[in-house]
Amino acid sequence: MDAPVRLAKVRTVNDRLTHKLRSDALDNRERILEAARAVFAAEGLNVPMREIARRAGVGPATLYRRFPTKETLATEAFADQMRACEVIVTGGLDEPDPWRGFCHVIERICELHARDRGFTAAFMATFPGAIDFAASRGRTLEAISELARRAKAAGRLRADFVLDDLVLVLMANNGLQAASPAGRVAASRRFAALTIQALRAAPGATPLPPPARLLPGRPLSPTA
Amino acid sequence: MDAPVRLAKVRTVNDRLTHKLRSDALDNRERILEAARAVFAAEGLNVPMREIARRAGVGPATLYRRFPTKETLATEAFADQMRACEVIVTGGLDEPDPWRGFCHVIERICELHARDRGFTAAFMATFPGAIDFAASRGRTLEAISELARRAKAAGRLRADFVLDDLVLVLMANNGLQAASPAGRVAASRRFAALTIQALRAAPGATPLPPPARLLPGRPLSPTA
DNA sequence: AGCTAAACGGACGGGGGCGTCCACTAGTGT
């Protein structure tokens, strides 16, 4: 388990970034991140940078000084969720029954994504300068892949499940929209339950049409 | 079956709208609609009106004269798809086995929506001035509701299916994005298959969490 | 308390979409 190492590394980078900042600058930086988290969660990534600056009580220049692009801001703002993702899947791996673990992962990840409108977009985005982010996503997906392997071996997950199906599920979950955040979560919950029913290895189940490649880049993993 | 009546009525309205137009104006109108269909299908509804005008080879003023708002343009541009939807569901109702009919409806409607990026948005939108559009949607949903009732009665569709679940499925399907249109269709196909697995009345199936109201307005129908 | 450099935010120019106006063009009916 190398997660602690990675986390420590992130900490270091963070310190290197923030340690030389003046106290007020550091304070502003935090308020910007807080505002960004809130507005990204509520509205998604397509909000004007200025809106975030406004909510943070900061001028646009300050925002751009700290976060030159929206991507840098988004990756920082979603670091928590990214870590939460990893926690969820490692939790799933720790469960004795891999199928139950898989189900819990689906449920909890769908809910996480439903609460944060912008997170799914960031998660999928794979923009260039976000090495840590992409790495974390890769680790998360690999872990889910392993979990899926076990669930298949236990005969509970359908054999033709592919890791791309998880991406498909996340995209589909992201498509759910409702008037209120609560409504979105409710929809997502039902959607996750349906998804689990769909992925369950069941006697009368018919085979699926060929899987679809949804994320650009190499095939995420041979398996799952 | 009152569909023919409705269609005739639409024809009349159409004639009333177009009969007084000069020939060149009518030609432009058609080219605008064609351009709108193409660009809406490819890019969704969030394209500048000017882009459509450009592709149609007309000035912005001409576009705005024929279609004052994007909604009017969208409803006209998607009239075909709307009718296709009705055809699909009536086809489903005509099949002897309601469950097979239901499956076919899911598959074909998902594919239809996958081919047209903007159609789902228009279908959900329920914007004010589109009476015909909303009516057609209502009929489509009612028909699906009836089909669902029969499929449940046949013991093939899970009993806790609700019409709102169809909306949920369409929204989720709409969330699927891929590099190419072909990729989107492929993803949608697999998604539809998964959906059918999820909705199948199966022995080991667990009950679903409470349904979510996704479209504003009155509950679409007591049943389904 | 005073100095200095870091940090701030208002203001600016650029770009793009929006919806409308108006002088010109071209079908249409005699």
Next chain:
DNA sequence: ACACTAGTGGACGCCCCCGTCCGTTTAGCT
């Protein structure tokens, strides 16, 4: 052939977002 009017599209003003510059403020250190 001609007049007449429906039809056209370039151009305008408006607003919003973007990213940057620069004069002013303020934290940190002596």
